[in-house]
Amino acid sequence: MPDEFDTELGGFFECARQPLDGNAFLAETLRKIDRARHARLRRRLIAAVILVAAVASAFPAVLPGAAVLVRGAGEYSLAAAEFSTTPLGWALTAAIGVWVLLRARAPGRS
Amino acid sequence: MKPRVPDDRLRSASEAAVAVLAMYGDDAAFGELVRRRQSAIRQLLRRLTRDAALADDLSQQSFVTAWKSIHTLKSPGAFAAWLRKLALNCWLQHVRANKHEIATAEAELPEAPTVSAVAEHLDLDAALARLAPDVRLCVVLAYNEGMSHTEISESAALPLGTVKSHIARGAQRLRELLEAYGDIHAR
Numbered sequence: 001m002p003d004e005f006d007t008e009l010g011g012f013f014e015c016a017r018q019p020l021d022g023n024a025f026l027a028e029t030l031r032k033i034d035r036a037r038h039a040r041l042r043r044r045l046i047a048a049v050i051l052v053a054a055v056a057s058a059f060p061a062v063l064p065g066a067a068v069l070v071r072g073a074g075e076y077s078l079a080a081a082e083f084s085t086t087p088l089g090w091a092l093t094a095a096i097g098v099w100v101l102l103r104a105r106a107p108g109r110s
Numbered sequence: 111m112k113p114r115v116p117d118d119r120l121r122s123a124s125e126a127a128v129a130v131l132a133m134y135g136d137d138a139a140f141g142e143l144v145r146r147r148q149s150a151i152r153q154l155l156r157r158l159t160r161d162a163a164l165a166d167d168l169s170q171q172s173f174v175t176a177w178k179s180i181h182t183l184k185s186p187g188a189f190a191a192w193l194r195k196l197a198l199n200c201w202l203q204h205v206r207a208n209k210h211e212i213a214t215a216e217a218e219l220p221e222a223p224t225v226s227a228v229a230e231h232l233d234l235d236a237a238l239a240r241l242a243p244d245v246r247l248c249v250v251l252a253y254n255e256g257m258s259h260t261e262i263s264e265s266a267a268l269p270l271g272t273v274k275s276h277i278a279r280g281a282q283r284l285r286e287l288l289e290a291y292g293d294i295h296a297r
Contacts, residue, residue: 006253009285016157022148028166029144029169030144
């Protein structure tokens with residue numbers, strides 16, 4: 001309710017309210033929403049196509065670099081696997097495992 | 111395909127529950143919200159624009175905007191107020207975009223309501239059209255929507271003092287115009 005309310009004026013506003021037929025309005029609004037939905041879907045499809053095209057066109061340039069990275073990761077993981085079978089590697093792995101367990105249990109203690 | 115809530119259950123559900131379904135992408139639920147709120151939004155915009163076709167266009171624009179951004183609705187229980195704010199923004203954008211045309215149309219209005227303008231029933235919209243857009247907005251939100259001065263100040267992004275003076279001035283002007291209407295009918 002407004003702070004200073006002229007009841008006579010409020011009565012005029014009340015009288016001016018008229019029931020509005022909602023069916024045609026509802027149908028037209030839902031049609032516009034449907035159009036907006038299709039437009040959004042179209043925009044997303046176009047964006048996806050552009051993204052795929054950009055990735056595909058950039059692929060040849062990126063591929064050699066990616067291959068070097070993958071090879072490096074493979075060599076590193078092989079070296080890491082060999083290290084983990086040594087006593088020092090085993091101790092380090094166990095220490096990391098204990099640290100992870102302690103971290104996981106920490107919130108439960110408080 | 112998302113499971114749909116049957117229409118009769120939607121009709122009997124609370125607005126907050128329907129708004130939650132709409133927020134999760136249920137189009138039938140959004141349709142139900144349009145069905146429930148269309149009359150209030152159209153009435154509000156008719157008071158503000160005095161043009162039924164334009165009011166319906168702006169109302170539809172508001173509902174489409176609401177559909178696009180319903181995921182940003184913070185509280186499902188506040189759907190009605192949120193939608194009203196969207197409708198007000200639509201109207202304010204329209205006023206800003208058509209400032210010149212609106213000013214010209216308002217300048218062409220006669221100073222007092224004429225017999226033809228108010229022939230059968232009180233043409234409140236004709237009287238409201240004689241108020242400046244900001245004043246009209248404050249008066250309509252106070253008297254048509256029953257909002258407090260503070261709520262109007264927040265919705266219309268106007269200082270509280272300005273809102274109070276707009277309402278006092280607007281209500282006074284409306285009373286004068288409606289008295290003129292009474293004189294015309296008394297003749």
